[in-house]
Amino acid sequence: MLYQSTRNNHLTATGPEAILRGIAPDGGLYMIPDFSQIKLDWRSLLELDTIPMAAKILQALLPDFTPAEMDELAKKAYCGKFETDELTPLVPVADRYVLELFRGPTSAFKDVALSMLPQLMTASRAKTGMKEDIVILTATSGDTGKAALEGFHDVEGIKILVFFPNNGVSAVQKAQMVTQTGSNVAVAAINGNFDDAQTGVKKTFATAGEKPLDGAELSSANSINIGRLAPQVTYYVKAYADLVKAGRIAVGDEVTFVVPTGNFGDILAGYFAKKLGLPVKKLICASNENKVLTDFLNEGVYDRQRPFYKTTSPSMDILVSSNLERLLYMMSDCNAELVASLMKDLNEKGSYKVPAEMLAKIQAEFGAGFCGDQKTAETIHAVWEEQGYLMDTHTAVAWAVSEEYKKESPAEPVIVLSTASPFKFPHAVLEAIGQTPAADEFDCLDQLSLVSGLPVPKNLAGLKDAKVLHDTVIDKEELIEFALKKAGEKQW
Ligand SMILES: *Cc1c(COP(=O)(O)O)cnc(C)c1O
Secondary structure, three states, X not given: OXXXXXXXXXXXXXXXXXXXXXXXXXXXXXXXXXXXXXXXXXXXXXXXOHHHHHHHHHHHHOOOOOHHHHHHHHHHHHOOOOOOOXXXXXEEEOOEEEEEOOOOOOOEOHHHHHOOXXXXXHHHHHHHOOXXXXXXXXXXXXXXXXXXXXXXXXXXXXXXXXXXXXXXOOHHHHHHHHOOOOOXXXXXXXXXXXXXXXHHHHHHHHHHXXXXXXXXXXXXXXXXXXXXXXXXXXXXXXXXXHHHHOOOOOOOOXXXXXEEOOOOHHHHHHHHHHHOOOOEEEEEEEEOOOOHHHHHHHHOEEEOOOOOOOOXXXXXXXXXXXXXXXXXXXXXXXXXXXXXXXXXXXXXHOEEEOOHHHHHHHHHHEEEEEXXXXXXXXXXXXXXXXXXXXXXXXHHHHHHHHHHXXXXXOOOOEEEEEOEOHHHOHHHHHHHXXXXXXXXXXXXXXXXXXXXXXXXXXXXXXXXXXXXXXXXXXXXXXXXXXXXXXXXXXXX
């Protein structure tokens, strides 16, 4: 299969090439041109264990890899790496289900994809005979950074450089990154927000595209990389299979997913699952106070010119949702010219408007809602008091949005995606459940464990005393120069 740039249908790449490049040379995102070409019977997946299920789905989406190769890669990526080899358990809570995506090595849902991506990249290097080192550039709103560092550290032939907003991540998130070991890793804080980091990284790609680096190729571990998106399709199918197995639904019944959304990667993977045939009624996009996507899905105008709020769900503090570009491409029947012109508008004017018929198509598949910090806290409190289930702030945003939907369609099975462990945001969670958080966020971990009776995840427990190995801070204007210089260094 050849993947196409969302901005130019003639700019194509094989799966391994798309994975290694991350982003297309014209700034577009690589996309599957036609889902109807993919031969995969979703019904045949329902009986499988999660890891073989992941291999089958990935092989269908990335057919340059053989079934035997993909089986091997999935095993290497996942076996023994998560709390359970089921990877993503589905838990009934009240009249809904919570899909726990945070049982991986860094306690955030990004582990599902970032455990797999290094395997795909290493295999892609072998397939294409690539000799140069790959330098992964990653902008993070908090969780991608650590999950990527964990996935890529000490992987041969690959280096990783992570940028995070200096005051835009939690103390726990920051500690996870700045204590990362490995001879091929670097981490820099930037004075700026996530969008600044993401824009800087995208511009670095553009600069390196014009003037290639000596002996190194840049790539991305953000969800602009198709190899990052594909592994996320699995848990939608797995959740559906769990409902069938538990006798909660019959094969063919429709379910709705509510997804806490930032860069639109997670929810887009749900739409991929639907395109593969999975009976999904609606995908509901849940945002925090930065509700650019809610407005877009309701009105058809994407306008990033608005105040940026720092919220208690920082991984969703995003005003430029990169993967929406892929949705626009799908919803316009691969009209790359239209997508390119919308992206030009976004770049130059800060906003764009989609044609009415395209908006109608999008609204038939997607719902949207948002939830501010106060309601988020109230939701955590209510679900904890009434159901004895403790959720993090991102999950609570989605739960609150699902409430509205559930009122309108009470009989429908609704699955709320849970994207982080409550222990990743202990300060906000403690406050929400009526406790006075300890001054030090690390003490909050033990406090939360005591109050909730839940164990601190192993990967977070040792953080407080871990040695800080990365203390670089740069201005956002310096990012491109810094990244290019670092990428050019042979030895880190
Ligand atoms: C990254 C992240 C999200 C947003 O996911 P997208 O794929 O960017 O939409 C939501 N919650 C948490 C905890 C995350 O880390």
